[in-house]
Amino acid sequence: MGVALKLVAQRFALGLLLLFLVSVLIFVGTLILPGDVAQSILGQSATPEALANLRRDLGLNEPALARYLSWLGGVFHGDLGTALTSGQDIATTLGRRLGNTLFLAFWAAVISVPLAIFLGLLAVRYRDRWPDKLISAVTLASISIPEFLIGYVLMYFVGVKLGWAPTVATIYDGMSIWQKLQTIALPVAVLTLVVLAHMMRMTRAAILNVMQSAYIETAELKGLTTFKVIWRHAFPNSIAPIVNVVMLNLAYLVVGVVVVEVVFTYPGMGQYLVDHVSKRDLPVVQACGLVFAGVYIGLNMVADIVSILSNPRLRHPK
């Protein structure tokens, strides 16, 4: 166990270091963006004195390092600052938005991950026969069509024509979980279609790779059914590459859903970020960037750790 634990601890420490470096990058990145927050708040007609006053009030005259450290210190205490444009506490708003995004991503993941792996197993079971080709064709088609188009098509047919699900996915507090689920049905469907192909194809490829191994022949010669051979003998040895792709797609479900959120007017992180980028509200942009980076690094770290733990040689050294 020692080797695996050490590797896991290493990955964890690396993840934290990476997150810290990303925070520097985000801060520097927003610094060198053109434009002036004070100007964008007060408008073109503001007097120089008013601009100077506002800059002083916002602390924009402090040296960059001092501003970074005070920002980072705040982050450690859960204080992400206040939005320049609305004066609201960012952490509160962001928390709610992030909750919504995670809610959507969670349900999309709950459906798409098992489905993708199952379809992958099925494709291997019927390799090069029609079920395999059908699965490949459908998932490839769904990944090739832009997600906003799938969104609008589903909205039109399922939402408007059939009336099975609402076309606007705005959720708010006070809805029951069942109402919420009904409301997000369409965006979840779109997200599932978008991430399915990638995960399914990786599952198929990873398992097919393992199917060449001598131990698969051993299993076949034990008289096991093909599905048992795949599930019991091939799948456990292809977990590492599959988990990597699954995590990449989960990260996409969190940080890449802007388009879907806009299409379905879903109150998630993506919309929040886009709104504030256009208003040059830097503290909000920084906070969103940090959260996105955290999610990305966190999920990839989980993928690494699962890969390490799925390797019996590392789990049970000689």
Added chain:
Amino acid sequence: MADNALLDIKNLRIEATVYPPGEDPQDVVIVDDVSLQLEKGKVLGLIGESGAGKSTIGLSSMGYGRGGVRITGGEVILNGTDILTGGVRGLRKVRGKEVCYVAQSAAAAFNPAHKLMDQVIEAAIEHGVASRAEARKRAVTLFGKLGLPDPEHIGQRYPHQVSGGQLQRVMTAMALCSQPDLIVFDEPTTALDVTTQIDVLAAIKEAIRDTGVAALYITHDLAVVAQVSDHIMVLRNGKKVEYGTAEQIINDPHEEYTRALVSVRSIAHEEKKPTETPILSVKHVTASYGGGITVLKDVSVDIHEGQTLAVVGESGSGKSTMARAITGLLPPSEGEITFDGRTLSRRLDQRTKNDLRELQMIYQMADVAMNPRQTVATIIGRPLEFYFGLRGKERDRRIGELLDEIEMGTGFADRYPAELSGGQKQRVCIARALAAKPKLIICDEVTSALDPLVADGILKLLLNLQKIENVAYLFITHDLATVRAIADSIAVMFQGKVVRYGPKSQVLSPPFDDYTDLLLSSVPEMQIGWLEKALANRKMESAGN
């Protein structure tokens, strides 16, 4: 005999589709009109070179075709039923229950993700032969019978946690666990060191005798199959050559081909006297990988001009590491290597072009030692250009000479490695080494991947070339028969040390040290009953101590 036959294969025909580069797919016959019968509790040895179809026949008794191989004719009657007519479901009921399989490389045949016990009892449970608890109990008994250490707990380990010889025994236990009528042993000891092989062989033989299971024993080593079989079938190119009792095949072979197999390794080589000064002198060399465990400990050997030093030992004894130290691929941490009177730099990148030229290497896997996208002429021509700056006609003439020297001829110049047989590939590698006009060639297990008759041809060629070119060989091998055939002096290695070193006649004559004795007595001999004799001698010795 036909009435109580357990397995009755009639007129078996097996085909495969091959895809030659640039041509249309073709069906080739792999096994042609082979019939055999096996009674309960008997062992039939299937012997032949690679491509003889022996594994294919063995697997056909389970209705299994590896890759794109198809059974296209004949019957495989097991316990009175033709298993080929039962479809996939019928085959599944037979596999793992009535017939079990023991593969060549147990290390690859075990699933790395599961504990040994789970894999050993899987078939028995799947077929409802035993409950989980019963199967576990049976497995533990079998582990004990097969001489595995700590039979109660070894099942809780993962495949990578036990040694190769132990894995092969666990695999045998796995086959025996569902109490089948027939076990197919497919080269079960080929990947093992000789000293391990003899124990595994004894364990397998005892298990067969105790359980009364019948077996098909597939191997390319006639000496091995003679120890375990009642009958032997000799195969060549998918056809039966000779079939008879083990006694008859070994002592009175009727066919020419069988005679060649029995008398293989009959090369007589007179040992040469050492010259005044050695061409290569390894003095007190110590080396380790990445500063970790020391793999070579204080190794000193000499090689004389135009002579062969054979380095023998088991896997992990440091033989190849010695070659890496000499070539500079692994700079030694201590010691000195002198070559032709000058001291060689430890590191490869500090050696002169002449150092590199005079010291060439040939590898075990000729396949991967050549660029598959280069023709034979390009492969052999490269050292000619690099070391001698030969171009055009001059280069072509020299390539032709070299091809003649390796007994292949200029017709092969435009071929690609994929179009050559295993033996031809190794010959091209020899020509490539010779092209540099070296004084010493390091041969690292160059015949280990080849069939005995082909390997014999390569050894004869190497000896012949030595006479003509006066080149010295450092010949690394685990095979003592090869050593006898070509060595002038021998170094026996064990755990990174040279435990015995000297002229061949001296090293191979008593009194022996313990390890050399074990090594020599473990090499199977071409006689019935050798295994029992060897084991009995061993017991006597250990009792005497």
